[in-house]
Amino acid sequence: MKILVAGASGVIGRVLIPMLVQKGHEVIGLIRNPEHAESLMKAGASFVLADVYDRKNLFSVLAETSPEIVIHQLTSLQAMDPSANARIRVEGTRNLVDASLAAGVRRMISQSITMTYAPGEGPATEDCPLDFEALEPQLTSVNGVHALEKTTAEMLEYVILRYGVLYGEGTWYDSNGFFAEQVRLGNLPANDGVTSFVHTEDAAFAAVLALEWPTGTYNIVDSDPAAGTEWVPVYAKSLNAPEPKRMPGSMRGERGALNAKALRNGWSPRFASWREGFPKTLH
Template identity: 70%
Template sequence: MKIAVAGASGVIGRLLIPMLVQAGHEVTGIIRNPEHADKIKEAGASFVQADVYDRETLIRVLAEASPEVVIHQLTSLQARNFADNARIRKEGTRNLVDASLAAGVHRMIAQSISWTYSPREGPAAEDCPLDLEAPAPRRATVLGVHALEVAAAEMPEHVILRYGLLYGGGTWYAPDGLIAEQVRRGEIAAADGVSSFVYTEDAAAAAVSALDWPSGAYNIVDNEPAAGTEWLPFYADCLGAPKPRIETGSARGERGARNEKALRHGWKPKFTSWREGFRHTLGGNV
C-alpha cells in the first residue's frame, strides 16, 4: 500500500515509518525540515519537503506521491506553544485534507487526543461528546481538536486516534523531558485528576493497525486510567525524584479514557499499564 506520513520526523512519525516499511508498505514521509531526510531514507522510505501551511506545495507533493492513505501525525508541542498546536490542528489539517482529496486519497488516519471529553464521571468512551463549552484556556485546545476531527471526517474513510498522554523517548515524560524536570524540581503536585497514558511505540503501532479499521474515533490509551495521586508518586520514584506534594481537586475534564474499542479491533499495546511502561522508559525499580 502507498502511504504518506505527515509529521514524519515527529515523536510518533519517526517510529511509525519503519513499522510501515517493515509491514511491506511503500512509504513517503512529508517533512518541513530537510535535516530529517536522511533518517527517513535510512528507514527505507522516501521523502518530500513541504510546509503544511503552504497549500499549493502540499497539493502538488501529494498529487505526485499519489498515496492511498495519508497518516496525519502533525503536532507542534516541543516548545509547549499550545497556540501553535491549535493552529496546526485547524489550518494544517484543513490543508492536508484538501490536498488529500485533490490527490484522490481514500483514507486518512489522524492523531487526536483523549483528554478533551466533556467532564463526567468515569473514563470516557468514544461516544462521549467533546467539551465544546469549556472555558479558556482549555477551550482553544478542544476547538482545535474538534476542527481536526471534523475536517478528517470529510475523507471517504477516516480513523481518528485519540492518544493518551504520550511517554517514551522525545516526550515531555522522558527522563530529559519537561515534566521530568519539573517533577525533579518539585513543581508539580499530585492531585485527584485522572489521566490515561500511552507509550510512544504503542501509539505508532495503533496507526499501523488502523489501516484496516472502520471509520470512527478510537481511544489509544493503556488499560489503567489513574489519578495523579497514584501515578505521579510512582513516576517520581522511577526518576529518583523527590516525592511530590499532594493536593486535592482536579482540572476540568481530567477523567481518563477507555480503550476497549481499539482492543476489539486488534490493537495490542506492549505496555498495558503506565506502571510497567514507566519502569521500562525511566529505569526505575519500584
C-alpha cells in the same frame, strides 16, 4: 500500500515509519526540515519537503506522490503553546484533507487526543462529548481537536486516533523531558485528576492497525486510567526524583479514557499500564 506520513519526524512518526516499512509498505515521509531526511532514508522510507501551511505546494506534493493513505501525525508542541497546536489542527488539517481529496487519497488516519472530553462520571468512551464549555486555554485545544476531527471526517474513509498522554523517547514525560524536570524540582503535584497514558510505540502500532480499521474514532490509551495521586509518585520514583507533594482537586480534561473499542479491533499495547511502562522506559 503507498502511504504518506505527515509529521514523519515527530515522536510518533519516528517510531511509525520503521513499523510501516517492515510491513512492506511504500512509505513517504512529509517533513519541513531537510535535516530529518537522512533518518527517513535509513529507515527505508523516501521523503518530500513541504510546509502544511503552504497550501499550493502541499497540493503539488500530494498530486506528485499520489499516496493511497495519508497518516496525519502533525503537531506543534515544542513551545507548549496551545494556539500553535490548535492552528496546525485547524489550518494544517484543512490543507492536508483538501490536498488529499484532490489527489484521490482514499483514507486518512489522524492523530487526536483524549484530554478534551467534557467532564463526566468515570473515564470517557468515544461516544462522550467534547468539552465545549471549557475555559481558555483549554477551549482552544478543544476547538482545535473538533476542527481536526470534523475535517478528517470529510474523507471517504478515515480513522481518528485519540491518543492519551504520550510517554517514551522525545516526549514531555521522557527522562529528559519537561515534566521529568518539573518532578525533579518538586513542581509536579499529585492531584485527584485522572490521566490515561500511552507509550509512543503503542500509539504508533495503533496507527499501523488503523490502516485496516473500520472508519471511526478510537481511544488509544493504556488500560489503567489513574489519578495523579497514583501515577505521579510512581513517575517520580522511576526518575529517582523526590516524593511529590499532594494537592486535592483536579483540572478539566483530567478524566481519563477507556480503550475497549481499540482492543476489540486487535490493538494489544506492549504496556497495558504505565505502572509497567514507567519503570521500564525511564532512567
